Amino acid sequence: MSESPLLKLDQATIQFGGLIAVNNVSFELNKGDLFGLIGPNGAGKTTCFNIITGVYKPTSGKIFFRGRDISGVPSNKIAQEGICRTFQNIRLFQALSVLENVVVGGFLRHKTGLFSGLTLLPNAIKETDHLREEAMKLLEVVNLSHVANHRSADLPYGMQRRLEIARAMATQPDLLLLDEPAAGMNPQEKDELKEVVYRIRDEFDKTVLLIEHDMKFVMGLCERIFVLDRGLEIAHGPPEDIRSNPKVIEAYLGEPV
Amino acid sequence: MGKFWTVRIASVVAALAGCFIFQTVATNLGNDYYLRLFLLAGLYVTLSVSLNLINGITGQFSIGHAAFYMIGAYTAGILTRAYYEQQPLLPELWLVIMMLAGGLFAALAGLLVGLPSLRLKGDYLAIVTLGFGEIIRIVATNQQSVGGSYGFSFGPKVVAPWMVCLLAIITIAICRNLLKSAHGLPFLAVREDEIAASAMGVNVTKTKVAAFVLGSALAGAAGAILALNEGYLNPDIFKMDVSFLILTMVVLGGTGSITGSALAAIFLFLTIEIPRNIQTADGQKVQITLASLLMAGLAIAIAISLLRKIKDHFHGPPNQRLIRNLGVIGGSIAGAIVLSMILNATTVMGDKTFEFDKLRMVILSIMLLVVMLLRPQGVLAHHEFSWDFVKRLFRKDHDDKAEVAS
Ligand SMILES: Nc1ncnc2c1ncn2[C@@H]1O[C@H](COP(=O)(O)OP(=O)(O)O)[C@@H](O)[C@H]1O
Ligand SMILES: [Mg+2]
Numbered sequence: 001m002s003e004s005p006l007l008k009l010d011q012a013t014i015q016f017g018g019l020i021a022v023n024n025v026s027f028e029l030n031k032g033d034l035f036g037l038i039g040p041n042g043a044g045k046t047t048c049f050n051i052i053t054g055v056y057k058p059t060s061g062k063i064f065f066r067g068r069d070i071s072g073v074p075s076n077k078i079a080q081e082g083i084c085r086t087f088q089n090i091r092l093f094q095a096l097s098v099l100e101n102v103v104v105g106g107f108l109r110h111k112t113g114l115f116s117g118l119t120l121l122p123n124a125i126k127e128t129d130h131l132r133e134e135a136m137k138l139l140e141v142v143n144l145s146h147v148a149n150h151r152s153a154d155l156p157y158g159m160q161r162r163l164e165i166a167r168a169m170a171t172q173p174d175l176l177l178l179d180e181p182a183a184g185m186n187p188q189e190k191d192e193l194k195e196v197v198y199r200i201r202d203e204f205d206k207t208v209l210l211i212e213h214d215m216k217f218v219m220g221l222c223e224r225i226f227v228l229d230r231g232l233e234i235a236h237g238p239p240e241d242i243r244s245n246p247k248v249i250e251a252y253l254g255e256p257v
Numbered sequence: 258m259g260k261f262w263t264v265r266i267a268s269v270v271a272a273l274a275g276c277f278i279f280q281t282v283a284t285n286l287g288n289d290y291y292l293r294l295f296l297l298a299g300l301y302v303t304l305s306v307s308l309n310l311i312n313g314i315t316g317q318f319s320i321g322h323a324a325f326y327m328i329g330a331y332t333a334g335i336l337t338r339a340y341y342e343q344q345p346l347l348p349e350l351w352l353v354i355m356m357l358a359g360g361l362f363a364a365l366a367g368l369l370v371g372l373p374s375l376r377l378k379g380d381y382l383a384i385v386t387l388g389f390g391e392i393i394r395i396v397a398t399n400q401q402s403v404g405g406s407y408g409f410s411f412g413p414k415v416v417a418p419w420m421v422c423l424l425a426i427i428t429i430a431i432c433r434n435l436l437k438s439a440h441g442l443p444f445l446a447v448r449e450d451e452i453a454a455s456a457m458g459v460n461v462t463k464t465k466v467a468a469f470v471l472g473s474a475l476a477g478a479a480g481a482i483l484a485l486n487e488g489y490l491n492p493d494i495f496k497m498d499v500s501f502l503i504l505t506m507v508v509l510g511g512t513g514s515i516t517g518s519a520l521a522a523i524f525l526f527l528t529i530e531i532p533r534n535i536q537t538a539d540g541q542k543v544q545i546t547l548a549s550l551l552m553a554g555l556a557i558a559i560a561i562s563l564l565r566k567i568k569d570h571f572h573g574p575p576n577q578r579l580i581r582n583l584g585v586i587g588g589s590i591a592g593a594i595v596l597s598m599i600l601n602a603t604t605v606m607g608d609k610t611f612e613f614d615k616l617r618m619v620i621l622s623i624m625l626l627v628v629m630l631l632r633p634q635g636v637l638a639h640h641e642f643s644w645d646f647v648k649r650l651f652r653k654d655h656d657d658k659a660e661v662a663s
Contacts, residue, residue, distance in 0.1 A: 053456060079458030086458075093449035095513075095639060104446045107439050108458035114467065117440025122261050128439040146408050168415070171458055 004067040005205070006031045006207050007052070007083075007175055011061035012071075014051055021047040023231035024061065034201055035209045036222030038241075040252050043228040045211045047178050048086050051192050054078040056108075063103050065175070079108055085177035086164040088211070094153035098144055098163055100151050102135035105170030138166040142196055158189045162196065169200065176200065178210040190214065194221055217244060228250065276419040283418035284591070290534075292418075295641075299421035300479045303428045305506035306515055307475035310432050312504070314441070315468035315510035316448025317375065321347045322503045325473040326494035328366050329359030329480025335456065337573045337614040338411035342352065348415040352485050354480040356424070357530030363477020364470045369471040376423045382469075390500055395561075397492040408491025415485040424482060425519070428475050431516045435639075444468055448513075471508035502529070503620060509628050511635030516642040521635075528624070529617045545616070546607040547630060548600035549593075556593035560585055561630055566629070656657050 005028035014022045022044040029035050037045050051058045057072035065205055067080055073081070083201050084105070110131070114123035136250065139145040142162040146154060152163060161181055166178055178197075183192045194217070200206050212218045218225065219239040227235040227242060229251045241250055259618050280298070286292050308322045333355035341351060366389075374385040398406045435441040446454035447464050455461050484490055506525050510517030537542050563585045628636060 034535040042283075055452065076458045076460050077453040080454060084458075085456055087453065091450050091453035091456075093446050093453065095449055096445055100442055101443075103439055104442045104454070104459070105457050107442055110439065112440075114440055117436055118471075120434040124440060125440045128437075131439050146545070167457065174451055207475075 001193055003245065004064075006028060006033075006066060007209070008064040009052070009061070010057045010064065012063055013046060013060045013180035015059045020231050022051065022058075022228075025228070025231075026061075027233075027236065029207055031207055032201065032205070033176075033207050033209075034189040034221060034223050035196070035207075036218040036225040037209060037211045037228065038213070038215075038218055038225060038242075038252070039234075040134045042230075044231040045228055046179055047230070049085055049179055049211070052177065053076075053083060079171050082172070082174040083177065084168040084171040084173035084175075086161070086168050086179055086181060089231060090154045090157075090160050090164060092160055092163060092167075094151070097149050098139065098152050098155065099135055099148040100133060100140055101163060101167050102170045105167040105174075106131045106134050107170045129185070135166075135170060136164050138169050141169070141199060142166045143192065149167070149237075157184045158186070161185065164191070165200075168205070169206075172192055173206065175207045175209065177209065178212075180211050181211060182212055182214050184192055188192055190217055197221060242253070263400040264604045268430075268569040272423070272430075275426060276422045279321060279422035280419040290535065292416075294488075294527075294530055296418055297483075298418075298523050299418070299425055300476070300483055301503070301506065301522040302425040302503075302519050302527045303421075303479040304476055305510070305518040306425070306432055307479075308503050309507045309510070309512070309515060310475075311468050311472040312507050313518065314436070314448065315444045315465055317465050317469060318380055319469065319472070320504055321386030321388075321497075322382050322472075322476055323495045323497070323499035324386065324390035324393055325363040325367060326480040326483070326499070327390075327397070327492075328363045329356075329477025330490055331403065331475070331480075331497070332482040333481035333484040334409065334411050335403065337485065341411070341413070342354045342485070344415045347419070347644060348413060349417055352415045352417055352420060352482070355481040355485060355656055356420075356522060359481030359484075360474040360478040363480065364474035366471040366477075368466065368563075371466045371473075375398045375465040375469060384496030387497075387500075390495075390497060394492045400627035404491065408489060408493075410489040411484075412488055417482075417486075419491065421486075422473075424478055429515055429519060430544065431475075434637040436515070436641075443540040445513075463507050476642040502621070505625055509635055511637035511639060514635065514637040514641055515586075516640070517635055517637030518594045520637070523622065525624075529621055532617050532620070533614045535613060543613040544610040545613050546597070546601055547611070550611065552593040552597035552600065553595075556589040557627065559592075560589040561627060563589075564631055647656050 007029040009026050009028075011024045011026050013020065013024055025044075026049065037047055037048060046119045047056070050056045051209070052063055054070070054073050054075040054077065060067055062071045065083060070078060070081060093104060096104070111125060112121070112124045112127050115121075116216055136148065137147060139148055142164065142165055144163055147159065152160065155163065156200060161184070165176075165178065165181065181192055181197075182193055185193060197208060197210070198221075201208055210218075210222070219242075222239065224237065225235075225239055226233065227245075227248050233246045234247045239246075282564070283292055283295050286295060290558075293638045304322060304326060309317065309492055311317050317332055336355060336358055337351070344351070346354070370389050374381040389637060403409050435444065443454065443459040443464050444456065447461050451461050502525065506521040507518050509525065510519070510521030564582060567581050568587065571581065602651055632638070
């Protein structure tokens with residue numbers, strides 16, 4: 001028997017009033033996977049991220065991370081467990097600089113106490129410098145080190161998306177959830193993003209679960225894809241199978257890709 | 258670590274020197290009334306900077322800061338009345354102990370109020386702090402043991418101006434240190450976006466409560482200084498006006514800016530206190546005519562609309578814009594004076610007059626209105642005083658252009 005999957009959704013369901021946004025969804029992610037979650041608008045993809053990261057508690061069903069039940073654990077604890085995410089509608093700390101945004105992510109693993117910070121003791125200074133250095137390294141990975149001191153709200157759209165990835169990476173997660181990371185990017189930016197995602201998986205040893213609308217992008221990048229429609233699973237498998245699956249074509253793709 | 262200790266020792270020496278200067282100035286004012294103003298202005302710096310920690314840095318809307326000021330003051334007053342006689346300590350040492358006690362009780366109250374209301378999303382804190390401020394005032398008004406609405410006195414008075422200065426410096430240092438170290442970032446992150454902060458592992462409730470309790474404790478310590486300085490307390494000292502004044506200081510100074518809150522505290526406190534005592538040569542209160550008042554209002558309205566125009570459409574260098582702004586303001590003032598003189602000379606307006614000191618709150622409201630219209634982020638916005646800025650002022654070659662380009 002191999003080790004347990006990194007992430008496992010077991011019949012996860014969430015209901016908002018009369019609407020079942022995610023309906024009996026089950027899938028597993030193993031360490032090192034590059035996993036795609038696709039489906040038409042309103043299918044429940046972002047809601048899946050929200051129940052995995054503790055924004056909402058599933059109405060029924062369970063979510064396991066490294067074999068441990070994490071359904072309903074609050075967001076900040078989930079981040080400590082090693083799952084971090086980006087947001088479809090970018091949520092940067094707008095007034096903070098690009099570098100500071102990433103340091104917030106890194107601060108999750110801080111060791112000095114608040115008292116050291118309030119009195120600016122040497123250990124707090126040292127830790128701050130260290131976190132800034134680490135953040136700077138991540139900014140290089142996503143190609144943003146040249147704008148490290150700019151206000152994050154002033155960055156163009158594509159850069160803001162990459163900054164969100166760097167910020168999430170700073171929490172040192174094992175599982176990274178990317179919600180439409182390529183939305184609003186031009187083809188060249190998308191190619192660069194693809195490289196970044198590969199690096200994150202191969203160099204940094206992360207597992208990546210991503211939501212994306214651009215089929216070319218997902219099909220080219222992900223090794224396994226899960227298709228959701230109106231909260232329900234309609235297909236699950238490698239890109240080749242998904243591409244030719246009649247149900248997927250009917251519900252989502254419209255025509256074969 | 259050599260550099261650390263050099264900086265640290267230099268800061269402490271500078272702080273002590275500041276306290277010494279404050280003390281010297283205070284004791285040489287020669288007039289009890291001025292001394293009191295001076296001390297109160299210092300206390301307001303602490304109050305404003307500590308509220309800025311809650312409202313500006315952490316983004317929680319607390320509007321009842323006077324409540325914690327009051328709790329600190331009453332704690333110190335009650336304890337002094339009960340125990341001062343039975344202990345052998347120096348008055349200054351007693352003051353320090355009272356500051357700690359006042360801070361502790363205010364912190365506990367902060368925890369009591371903050372914990373339930375800060376767990377919830379939304380602006381519950383504003384409502385709860387507003388209510389809390391009124392409740393404890395009413396409780397004190399109905400407690401005969403503290404003299405009800407007449408208040409109570411206790412001895413001895415401990416007038417220690419240097420302590421006022423020291424508390425303000427400590428408050429500023431705490432906030433500045435927080436922002437200098439990575440520990441401040443979660444607070445700012447909570448202000449910017451709670452959901453994202455939480456996704457990055459920030460315990461949002463804990464962070465908010467920490468800011469609230471710390472801010473309350475500092476206000477409580479300021480209350481203890483006030484109590485021992487006056488030797489007398491009553492509930493009316495801590496009316497809602499005080500909370501409103503502190504809040505105005507934070508908003509005007511630029512929410513989030515420590516420098517802004519501190520400067521606005523001094524400026525606003527003097528703006529509302531000085532008119533109280535401006536007198537004409539024969540000891541009468543200054544009167545202001547209805548015509549002057551109307552013209553002043555008109556001038557402000559015109560100045561605001563012109564300044565907005567300049568702000569939106571003028572793209573020249575900053576110094577030229579500054580000159581234009583000042584020109585508009587100066588022109589408006591001059592125009593208002595001339596027009597009101599003309600109007601006063603005619604009999605159109607009659608001779609309706611107002612006492613100037615009744616207009617204190619009006620002036621405060623107008624200032625708030627003007628700043629909100631022209632610069633919603635506050636005068637200093639999020640900028641802080643820094644030595645780099647001073648250096649740049651004195652250097653001829655301005656390299657800020659290079660910074661923008663990079
Ligand atoms: N907090 C909520 N309350 C009510 N309905 C919600 C909530 N969050 C999401 N939904 C609904 O759930 C459905 C799925 O939304 P979402 O997960 O954002 O879709 P997408 O697949 O496009 O990311 C939508 O119909 C949306 O309106
Ligand atoms: Mg979505």
